[in-house]
Amino acid sequence: MKKPAAPTEQTYAELQQAYEHFNRTLFDAGLPDCLITLQREKRSMGYFSSRRFADAHGNFTDEIAMNPSYFAVVPVLETMQTLVHEMCHLWQFHFGKPGRGRYHNEEWASKMQSIGLMPSSTGQPGGARTGERMSDYALQDGRFVQSCGQLLTTSFCLTWYDRFTDVGDRPRSPAHQMDSSVGGGEPPCVVNPALTQALVNSRNTVTTNGVGAGDTSENTAGTVKQTGPSNRWKYVCPCNTNVWGKPGLQIICGGCSGTFVAAQGMGATVA
Structure with a gap:
């Protein structure tokens, strides 16, 4: 009988799988590798920090941090939206001109929109496109919705989650600061129906194992x-x-x- 993967290996392999999928489908495989970490920054679902790590040979790599406290209390769709938000900051650091400090500028906003995430200071239509603390929402039938639907009809899942989280099911608002380092942002304040529908559509053709946070039962993908x-x-x-x-x-x-x-x-x- 094959020994199950160690929790550390399993967790980071799943996050790496998601990173590579979105890099390929949304960024034409153009983003460099980075170091994905788990951090419990208060009131933060994730952040990006450029050139945060170095090795003994003088090489640098960026960091994308994800907060596991939210894995069990928000849909996996929103966790993926946070990951892609931070990947846009990574893209801008390497191929664009980031705003000063934590400012989300127009270049970043345009990139977000081009991959199917609309920047919004409120997380809803009508909010400002740029600013210090930014949220976003998925565009109906946009590239992110389609890409996320593809990922969640594979064997992808987030197996491990923090069972002692203190975030409960409280809604996230613009007061929840995401960019505790270089870049970052707010996830949507509500569950976007376009993302849910992407799973409903894909469910008609594909059934795989455990796609939800902490769910490893069979025949639940896309449910x-x-x-x-x-x-x-x-x-x-x-x-x-x-x-x-x-x-x-x-x-x-x-x-x-x-x-x-x-x-x-x-x-x-x-x-």
Whole structure:
């Protein structure tokens, strides 16, 4: 019987697999290798740091850090969106002109849009394209949606996750700073239905093993599971209060006077 891969080897192999897939499908295999690390930076799902590591021969490599605290509490689709966001910073460092400090400039924004991620200061349509703290959302039928759908219909999964995470199911907002080093950004504030649909479409033709964070059961690839009854949506407000109700509700929070936003249409997460 073959010995299972060690957790360290398995975790980094999965992240490397995702990096190589997106490099090939979104960047024409033009990005150099980097060192992917796991970091628990507070209020950060990931960041990019250029030339962060060196070896004994004087060679340098960049770092893309991913926060494992989020692996179990957000859909794997959003984790991949964070990875690609940071890959755009890596692309700009090597082939463009990064903004000063943590500023996300127009060149970066244009690159993001060209691969199917629209920069937005709010994580939703209408937000600013550039700025210090940036989010993004996936464009319907864009290159990222298509590429992510391809990845998640292979044997890809994120097997290991942090079971003592303290982030819970709180929504992410522009206050969650992603760029704790050079570059970075916010993931979308809501689960993008285009990404969910990419899995639903691919599910009709391919079935493989375990594509979700921590899910290694058979015949679950591309399966969109319900977190609640199909007639209930989850809504969140700026002060992180969660409520469940029927689709299409318009709710004002009595605590912060903010508007509740549908965080998970039909309660869909990826398992």
